[in-house]
Amino acid sequence: MTGLLTEADGSPVAVENLEALSPVLLVCEHASRRLPEKMGSLGLSDDALESHIAWDPGALAVSQRLVRSLDAALIYQRFSRLVYDCNRPPEAEAAMPPVSEIFEIPGNAAISAAERLSRTQALYVPFTTALSDFIATRKADGQPPVLVTMHTFTPVYHGKQRDVEIGILHDNDSRLADAMLAAAGKTAGYVVRRNEPYGPADGVTHTLIEHGLKNGLLNVMIEIRNDLVTNEIGQKVMADYLTGILGESLDALSQ
Template identity: 90%
Template sequence: MTGLLTEADGSPVAVENLEALSPVLLVCEHASRRLPEKMGSLGLSEDALKSHIAWDPGALAVSQLLVKSLDAALIYQRFSRLIYDCNRPPEAEAAMPPVSEVFEIPGNASISAAERLARTDALYVPFRDQLSNFITTRKAAGRQPVLITMHTFTPVYHGKQRDVEIGILHDVDSRLADAILAAAGGTSAYVVRRNEPYGPADGVTHTLIQHGLKNGLLNVMIEIRNDLVSNEIGQKVMADYLTGILGESLTALSQ
């Protein structure tokens, strides 16, 4: 399997506001549910392909609002995580999952080594390199980026209701997460918790480790319950809230 992406597919990576004045670099690994032409439907129904297993609904919309309110840069993946989950390293099974929650993914069953490599080269490598190049360029200019990855999660998982509304996730470096949680503690707008509904043990901090920790950057992963950002009003309210607590956090850390 070679040349996974066609000319019609376009680039696997999208970038916005790369000349941003703010140090904030927003990353959205699960921005899209789009599949490359050559991959068909992976054997899934249209309903499955619209669901959270294929992407993080609302994550890109909120990120784009934050680009404007924070004057942040944004880098995001233009294809579904079902083809390649860019928040996973190539050796991880979850990078090309054969099962997601209760859904079996026929197109990901028994993928050959050559097919895995083709997906990695087409999607993960350009995404990784775009992030690395941005960070390297900023650091060379004496500007230290602040890495914030943006995600959403489903309100019900394996039949269990989740009451957390915003998760502030971190790996071994909790500086930014601590500051955000402190800022969020001053308001009762949302139920905000540390390392919920996922945490480092779930393998969700790959981007934070690869691009944040290894570069000594402040970094955090923000998980939003997707029913809160299912429409433009919810997305705007959430973006306004995050703008406030992120601004307060970065100010506190700069003092």
């Protein structure tokens, strides 16, 4: 392998259950806190690299449970968003952030144009290509997928407590989000809100736009407060809940 990744690093993209019977395509851009060998530690401590700035804790675990409960496909990024955040376009500073929350990222300070291109080609291009290829194949087979991106967020941000537990996010197409919010409103399971704790103005809907809106697909972004999915019990309860409201929503939209 040449460029950023070594043979030991392996592929930047992982795919699971691509022959899924469900139309749901789960996407997890921030699944891993792993760094490519050549990146070292980006100048960060072990504590920083284990924290939310490097990945979305619990997001992949919940996604993998949804693969089984929904018979869904899953595509996820195998390296930390600190090297390249695959939910951001290459021109965005946040794609390779010099600062994340309260942490400065020394390895991302003053990145050269050549370095930005190397990271983009090694991580973003294979990831977005995998999504495009899957969607194109399903559409050609007359089975357009339903795009569901999976994320987690911190219960405290810049010292402020967040009481929202699940965010249902959307950009210009709110069809699936509307249906999920309606389904969530029938239960008292979690505090579920629209476009919280982030929304389109925060630049978090890149994948939804590029792969959902531009293909005319039903799409939604799910944000889970990460203290709810720190262990297998919480992950199972959350996956069961999301399986229910997603299934109900897709049934309603198909009528």
